[in-house]
Each structure stands twice: as structure tokens, then as C-alpha cells.
Amino acid sequence: MNKEEQECKQFLEQQLEWCKNQDYILENIEIKLHEMKKIAQYTLDHELTEAEVDRLNGQLNELKSEVHFLEKQLNCCP
Numbered sequence: 001m002n003k004e005e006q007e008c009k010q011f012l013e014q015q016l017e018w019c020k021n022q023d024y025i026l027e028n029i030e031i032k033l034h035e036m037k038k039i040a041q042y043t044l045d046h047e048l049t050e051a052e053v054d055r056l057n058g059q060l061n062e063l064k065s066e067v068h069f070l071e072k073q074l075n076c077c078p
Contacts, residue, residue, distance in 0.1 A: 025074045032067045036060055 001009070039056050048056070 022074060025070050029067055029070045029074070032063050032070070036063050036067075039063075 039060055043053070043056060
């Protein structure tokens with residue numbers, strides 16, 4: 001294998017790792033969004049006390065922060 005082929009192979013391996021990392025991040029975002037959807041659906045299906053609403057809002061805000069953090073990682077360059 002000549003130098004050009006080695007460089008091409010190395011580049012493609014780096015791209016593959018970047019894609020794997022992006023996939024991992026997207027999977028984590030999907031999990032967080034699914035959790036947020038479950039909370040929202042729960043609030044629609046139940047009458048909640050003010051304390052329950054506050055607790056669930058706190059959970060939603062935490063998940064929202066985690067999604068934003070993951071989105072920032074997603075948007076980073078390889």
C-alpha cells in the first residue's frame with residue numbers, strides 16, 4: 001500500500017469513527033426526547049398536584065439541558 005492509499009485509508013477510518021460518535025450522540029438525544037415525551041404524556045393523562053408539576057418540570061428542564069449539551073457535541077467538527 002502506497003502513501004496515498006494509507007492516507008486515504010486513515011481518512012476513511014477517521015470518518016467512520018466520527019460517524020459512530022455522531023450515531024451514539026443521536027441515540028442519546030433520542031432517549032432523552034423519549035423520556036420527555038413520556039413525562040408530557042403522563043401530565044396529560046393525570047391530574048397532578050403543584051408539587052408533582054414542579055418535580056416533573058424539574059425533570060423536563062434537566063433533560064432539556066442534557067439534550068442541549070448533546071446537540072453541542074453533535075455540532076462539533078470531526
